[in-house]
Amino acid sequence: ARDLANTPPAHLTARRIADMAVTIGAETGLAVATTGAVPRQLGMNRAALTAAGFTGAASQTLVVHRSEGPTIVAVGVGDPASLTPAVLRDAAAAFVRAAGSRARLATNLTDLDGVSAQAAGQAVTEGVLLAAYKYGGLKTASNGTPAERSVTLLASAERRNGVAAGAERSPATSPTRRPRTSPHGASPTWR
Numbered sequence: 001a002r003d004l005a006n007t008p009p010a011h012l013t014a015r016r017i018a019d020m021a022v023t024i025g026a027e028t029g030l031a032v033a034t035t036g037a038v039p040r041q042l043g044m045n046r047a048a049l050t051a052a053g054f055t056g057a058a059s060q061t062l063v064v065h066r067s068e069g070p071t072i073v074a075v076g077v078g079d080p081a082s083l084t085p086a087v088l089r090d091a092a093a094a095f096v097r098a099a100g101s102r103a104r105l106a107t108n109l110t111d112l113d114g115v116s117a118q119a120a121g122q123a124v125t126e127g128v129l130l131a132a133y134k135y136g137g138l139k140t141a142s143n144g145t146p147a148e149r150s151v152t153l154l155a156s157a158e159r160r161n162g163v164a165a166g167a168e169r170s171p172a173t174s175p176t177r178r179p180r181t182s183p184h185g186a187s188p189t190w191r
Contacts, residue, residue, distance in 0.1 A: 029073045029095035029107035032056045033080040042074055059090045061098040073098045083114035085123035092127025106152040110163045117162025124153060125167040
């Protein structure tokens with residue numbers, strides 16, 4: 001197997017990005033639209049996905065367990081012509097929920113045409129962080145969710161800087177915008 005982590009950025013195609021996600025050993029969320037190509041890393045074609053009840057609708061997920069390597073999650077992004085930051089935010093959140101208690105995640109949701117790299121980076125970061133938030137102030141036992149998660153946002157060389165800038169700009173990553181913990185039954189407030 002080729003070491004994709006050391007592949008020069010200029011040579012990262014969509015196929016190699018998806019290969020890299022699988023190679024790094026993380027639970028991998030791969031974007032699947034309602035039409036168009038299905039990432040070969042899923043190991044399923046469109047007919048098999050449809051038979052499993054997965055259509056690629058926005059925020060739909062299908063967990064694909066493999067005998068070797070990390071689990072892969074097909075993440076629906078809907079109609080490619082209707083892709084928006086809100087769709088990406090919701091899809092990223094759906095991926096995190098489908099990933100369950102896994103500590104290492106990777107996704108190619110930021111590498112889709114139709115949304116600017118910066119907007120995609122920001123939206124996916126927000127979706128991941130907001131879906132992963134748990135209020136633990138009154139809990140006495142662990143629920144199996146890791147204390148820390150790492151999420152790798154995979155993007156082509158052309159989009160990498162924009163994705164990084166968007167992820168950094170996301171209000172969800174700002175310490176002043178993180179939800180404060182609140183008493184049982186109350187909604188979290190934002191600082």
